[in-house]
Amino acid sequence: MDLEVYLRFVLALIFVLGLIGGLALLARRFGFGGRMIVQAGMKQRLSICEVRPLDARHKLVLITRDEKEHLLLIGPTNSLVIEGGIATTAVTGQGEQA
Numbered sequence: 001m002d003l004e005v006y007l008r009f010v011l012a013l014i015f016v017l018g019l020i021g022g023l024a025l026l027a028r029r030f031g032f033g034g035r036m037i038v039q040a041g042m043k044q045r046l047s048i049c050e051v052r053p054l055d056a057r058h059k060l061v062l063i064t065r066d067e068k069e070h071l072l073l074i075g076p077t078n079s080l081v082i083e084g085g086i087a088t089t090a091v092t093g094q095g096e097q098a
Contacts, residue, residue: 064088 049062058075069086
């Protein structure tokens with residue numbers, strides 16, 4: 001093999017990686033993917049506490065919003081709030097005795 005073949009391969013690889021990177025930047029700029037960045041100093045109001053699969057298509061999700069917890073049943077076609085406004089409690093380890 002000639003040095004020219006290797007050089008073409010490397011240049012083609014750099015070109016393709018550049019295209020992928022450029023498309024990723026465009027996608028992010030126009031809002032197709034990526035997470036929103038929380039600004040420094042701002043408190044996060046929403047978080048996922050636990051996720052438990054029920055079967056292959058449904059999950060129970062416990063989320064926290066503004067110091068309240070909400071239990072959701074999430075499926076492929078619909079979502080359902082099982083219980084909302086649960087007061088957040090401190091979790092204690094099992095086996096602790098008072």
